[in-house]
Amino acid sequence: xxxxxxGFEKLGAMRQRVIETIFNPLRDQGQYRLIAKGTSxxxxxxxxxxxxxxxxxxxxxGRVILTLDQGAIVGPWIxxxxxxxxxxxxxxxxxxxxxxxxxxxxxxxxxxxxTWCSFLAVSTSxxxxxxxEMKVVSVPPAPRMCSFSPGDVILREGDAGKxxxxxxxxxxxxxxxxxxxxxxxxxxxxxxxxxxxxxxRTATVTASKPTVCMAFSKDEFRDFLRAxxxxxxxxxxxFARALGDLNDSVVKxxxxxxxxxx
Numbered sequence: 634x635x636x637x638x639x640g641f642e643k644l645g646a647m648r649q650r651v652i653e654t655i656f657n658p659l660r661d662q663g664q665y666r667l668i669a670k671g672t673s674x675x676x677x678x679x680x681x682x683x684x685x686x687x688x689x690x691x692x693x694x695g696r697v698i699l700t701l702d703q704g705a706i707v708g709p710w711i712x713x714x715x716x717x718x719x720x721x722x723x724x725x726x727x728x729x730x731x732x733x734x735x736x737x738x739x740x741x742x743x744x745x746x747x748t749w750c751s752f753l754a755v756s757t758s759x760x761x762x763x764x765x766e767m768k769v770v771s772v773p774p775a776p777r778m779c780s781f782s783p784g785d786v787i788l789r790e791g792d793a794g795k796x797x798x799x800x801x802x803x804x805x806x807x808x809x810x811x812x813x814x815x816x817x818x819x820x821x822x823x824x825x826x827x828x829x830x831x832x833x834r835t836a837t838v839t840a841s842k843p844t845v846c847m848a849f850s851k852d853e854f855r856d857f858l859r860a861x862x863x864x865x866x867x868x869x870x871x872f873a874r875a876l877g878d879l880n881d882s883v884v885k886x887x888x889x890x891x892x893x894x895x
Contacts, residue, residue, distance in 0.1 A: 647755055647756075655748070664680065664729065664730040667726075673719065681706065686725075686726065692718040692720050706752075779847075780844070785839065786837060788823075796828060798838075798848055800819055800822075806841045807837070
């Protein structure tokens with residue numbers, strides 16, 4: 634069994650002990666709260682919450698950062714990261730909230746305090762270990778750097794789109810069937826549409842000066858986008874602008890055609 638699995642197995646046993654020694658004696662003072670399936674509520678840090686029934690996710694800025702099942706304990710210590718929401722998706726979830734002062738009274742006993750501190754230490758180490766594994770997977774790949782001299786073709790019209798390029802330094806011209814249609818400048822991305830859609834290149838890009846580019850495979854570029862939300866936003870803006878330019882071209886060509894009929 635992996636080290637992380639052993640840690641969570643130990644955490645489960647300790648959590649059960651915490652429930653028995655600290656929270657069960659306080660159940661008659663608990664505030665019961667039912668969260669219906671498919672709903673989201675703001676996390677209330679004024680109490681320590683125990684998941685009595687069901688399963689619920691903790692979201693931060695719209696992203697799930699933690700999933701809590703029956704018996705899980707969550708308190709104000711997670712609220713320090715920012716505004717959180719509790720979301721239940723597949724079934725109703727029942728929570729029991731305990732007042733801080735009531736929990737503090739129980740923790741005034743040495744044995745209970747020792748159990749609680751051990752539980753917090755193990756849970757923190759487990760979640761940090763899991764987060765570290767997630768971060769290893771989500772680290773963006775190191776791009777391949779490519780250098781081009783003036784006149785070098787970076788990508789060619791009609792070729793299969795296998796790579797995406799980010800122009801770091803220099804500049805390049807864009808042609809379609811030999812006709813100049815535009816330029817690629819520093820900090821611009823090109824070649825993404827063909828690479829992501831498995832289509833052929835619709836234009837040729839040629840270095841117009843000494844140029845350095847980052848090159849990504851399709852899968853590497855997707856990983857890179859997942860780790861760079863700002864870059865993803867720029868890609869969408871570029872696609873929207875390209876569609877707008879295409880619409881303008883179609884309208885202009887159509888108008889010219891109809892004018893030629895008169």
